Amino acid sequence: MAKLESLGKVISTDILIIGGGIAGLSAAIIAKEMSPDVDVLIVDKASSGWGGKANKGGGNIAYVDPKDSVDEFVEYHVHNIGCFLEDQELLRAYAEESRGNLDRLESWGVHIFRDEDGNPKYIRWTEGLPWRMAVIDQDVTLNMLQHSKKQGTRFIDRVAMIDLLQDGNRVVGGIGFSIIDGTCYIIKAKAIILANGDQNYRLMRRWSSGRGDGVAAAYRAGAQMRNAEFGNFINWIFVDSRDVCQGAEDVLYNAKGKHITKSIRPAIEADLHSKEVVAWWKEMKAGNGPIYANMAENKILNEIVPAFHSNALAVRPIATAFWDRTIGKAMSAATKKGPMQEVIPGFIGEQAPVRVNHQMTTTLPGLLAIGDVSWAGSAWQGAVPPPGRMRGTGLGNAVFSGARGGTAVVKYASKAAPAKVNPAQAEALKESMFAPLKRRSGIQAQELVRAIQDVMSPVGNSICMRKERLEKALGRVLEIKAKLPELCAKDWHYLSACNEVKSMVTSAEMFFRASIERKESRGWFMREDYPEMDNKKWLKWIIIQNRKGEMVISTEDVPIERYPIKA
Amino acid sequence: MNTIKIDMDLCSGCKTCYDACFVNVFRWNKEEDIPIVAYPEDCVECNKCELACPVNAIAVIPDFKSIYWPPVV
Numbered sequence: 001m002a003k004l005e006s007l008g009k010v011i012s013t014d015i016l017i018i019g020g021g022i023a024g025l026s027a028a029i030i031a032k033e034m035s036p037d038v039d040v041l042i043v044d045k046a047s048s049g050w051g052g053k054a055n056k057g058g059g060n061i062a063y064v065d066p067k068d069s070v071d072e073f074v075e076y077h078v079h080n081i082g083c084f085l086e087d088q089e090l091l092r093a094y095a096e097e098s099r100g101n102l103d104r105l106e107s108w109g110v111h112i113f114r115d116e117d118g119n120p121k122y123i124r125w126t127e128g129l130p131w132r133m134a135v136i137d138q139d140v141t142l143n144m145l146q147h148s149k150k151q152g153t154r155f156i157d158r159v160a161m162i163d164l165l166q167d168g169n170r171v172v173g174g175i176g177f178s179i180i181d182g183t184c185y186i187i188k189a190k191a192i193i194l195a196n197g198d199q200n201y202r203l204m205r206r207w208s209s210g211r212g213d214g215v216a217a218a219y220r221a222g223a224q225m226r227n228a229e230f231g232n233f234i235n236w237i238f239v240d241s242r243d244v245c246q247g248a249e250d251v252l253y254n255a256k257g258k259h260i261t262k263s264i265r266p267a268i269e270a271d272l273h274s275k276e277v278v279a280w281w282k283e284m285k286a287g288n289g290p291i292y293a294n295m296a297e298n299k300i301l302n303e304i305v306p307a308f309h310s311n312a313l314a315v316r317p318i319a320t321a322f323w324d325r326t327i328g329k330a331m332s333a334a335t336k337k338g339p340m341q342e343v344i345p346g347f348i349g350e351q352a353p354v355r356v357n358h359q360m361t362t363t364l365p366g367l368l369a370i371g372d373v374s375w376a377g378s379a380w381q382g383a384v385p386p387p388g389r390m391r392g393t394g395l396g397n398a399v400f401s402g403a404r405g406g407t408a409v410v411k412y413a414s415k416a417a418p419a420k421v422n423p424a425q426a427e428a429l430k431e432s433m434f435a436p437l438k439r440r441s442g443i444q445a446q447e448l449v450r451a452i453q454d455v456m457s458p459v460g461n462s463i464c465m466r467k468e469r470l471e472k473a474l475g476r477v478l479e480i481k482a483k484l485p486e487l488c489a490k491d492w493h494y495l496s497a498c499n500e501v502k503s504m505v506t507s508a509e510m511f512f513r514a515s516i517e518r519k520e521s522r523g524w525f526m527r528e529d530y531p532e533m534d535n536k537k538w539l540k541w542i543i544i545q546n547r548k549g550e551m552v553i554s555t556e557d558v559p560i561e562r563y564p565i566k567a
Numbered sequence: 568m569n570t571i572k573i574d575m576d577l578c579s580g581c582k583t584c585y586d587a588c589f590v591n592v593f594r595w596n597k598e599e600d601i602p603i604v605a606y607p608e609d610c611v612e613c614n615k616c617e618l619a620c621p622v623n624a625i626a627v628i629p630d631f632k633s634i635y636w637p638p639v640v
Binding site for chain 1: 585586587588589590591594605606611612613614615617618627629631632634635636637638639640
């Protein structure tokens, strides 16, 4: 048996955090606040502070103010967003902790914009919604990175962590490689936090950061998954640029000039809904396409977004430059002038199924999961993919789960025995990880990435679902899965892409298996053959677990009797 | 494929673009202390490198027409 040191660079730490976005940085900062002497190491596939979505997204954080009613918020959410599939206790905890988390962010160097009385400046997406959105600039993670460095957290960039090392069930480290020089990294840790995002299938352009590496690593290690079927988020995109067309959902017209979403969305809602995508799909199938967004009537883009980005609310130079530059370039690509712009549903996915408890601990000892890795697996948002139908919960959940996970991981690590890594296990994982580099010929990662995208993107497969189509799609995913052993890579950059496509296949298989299982429609999840919500049979969470290589599905009753809002 | 143009006369070698790219398009030429646009096919026109460059040496020129998009219906 090889000695561990002969396999690569061996590093020991108390707490290993994989992913240096807003969630991972939140957990690291909290861990250091709780225990300044604890050794924290963040490893990122690119650069900590620059990855994730916080520096490319909308820059808003959903919170419930003490002046608002938490009861009203929970009731609204359960009836209108999560549709009774929420863990209502964790939903309440989010609401109760969200305002304090803004103060936390500020103490970490993030600029929270405040009014004359010191209260956070906020906006509501539409009047009447029982939560507020505070705004931040896109330097949030860079500010947190500086704070975290001052606390003494260590960072390693450009190392892709591929698999988890285990001592029995307990997770005791991770194994990965440098994408720059191919060095194998074996990191031993008393506890590990996954904070490397959800599954976006590399499709939506600048929001494509989530590659599901943490989800797939947790699955392979045997952690339970929950709500994998809520991994089919979309956004409307312009055909000409593939960039997002905000507000299209309310102003969709078919080629005959008929408004196709007015009857199902008489007023502006909290966010997109899959029902508009179903309406689009039916029109296309009926030969009434293409479908256009009438930009002249686009109230969200013409009124709400400008208010959201106005200097009166907050002067955000980095976000403003980002939006001006990216949207400006996209709009310049429009081939057709005028208000009617062709749009299509752009599949994003956002599958985030790693199951965690209220302390963000997975079902494996020593392994926690925060941010988008466990957004749906924590179940606090119910029957929706992230960011659900509640704008601002991507960042809000990152801080919420990061703070809870950072607290829990210190407690665990303080009592845990030193990590004991089995060299034989590390050697086997290393061999598997580097296998595509050893093949002189085979399949390029991009070929399988596109094959998976071809299965996930069609609305009939992933939004307006039906048994026959789901089974066919699953069959196609399994064909792609069978080709994974043929992947080849010419360098470490492409080796990372090979690993990513393996993660995509795992996510896609979980999505279709769970979607076949849920025989109802609920929240975002729409089955053409089971169009009604079925509280008698399907007030359940679908659980997925890897048992000796087999993807095993089971269900678990939502403990609705324990919760205040009954179905 | 997108084009990433770097004006090497302006580049100060600060490495900000190298850090800013979340899809690892850049590599670093240690001898000359300048960025290498090594994997432009992975660029997703987030423009972070262009926006973060302190001397405005970078231009990201998106090629929207070449973006592969799978079937949607």
